[in-house]
Amino acid sequence: MRGGRGLQAPQVPAAAAQVQGGRRKEEGEAAGARPTHRGCSTPGARPEDPAGPGPRMNLERVSNEEKLSLCRKYYLGGFALLPFLWLVNVLWFFREAFLAPAYEEQGQIKGYVWRSALGLVFWLVALTSWITVFQINRARWGALGDYLSFTIPLGIP
16 A cells, blocks of 8 residues: 555444444444344334334324314225225224223224124125125026136036
């Protein structure tokens, strides 16, 4: 290296280097980084939280008005041919509607949960009935049964 200039690794005094968690850490490296817990590759993730950091549904942190609004949105969303939203509504808000201490919006939430459950049961009965009827009668329906099929099974019906 001419004139003392060139590509050289910076010299760090031994006192400036720290050993943390079984690895060396320089003073300036990751100064504000969150610690990594054992068994998790994501910084800041807790072992009991396998999905890592991020938003999670916790109704305890939401105000009662927001709970009512969210429950109503899922209830109305089920009418858009999305009965899965009714299932989610029943699972998320059952405790709030029937097991939590009484509060002002609880009566409305209870109504949305009941109606979501009824809509879900209706969809399950209708879907199960249609699948049963179609599976039994597809071959008898001839061309219509074939047009309604996504895949046409080979062989003799």
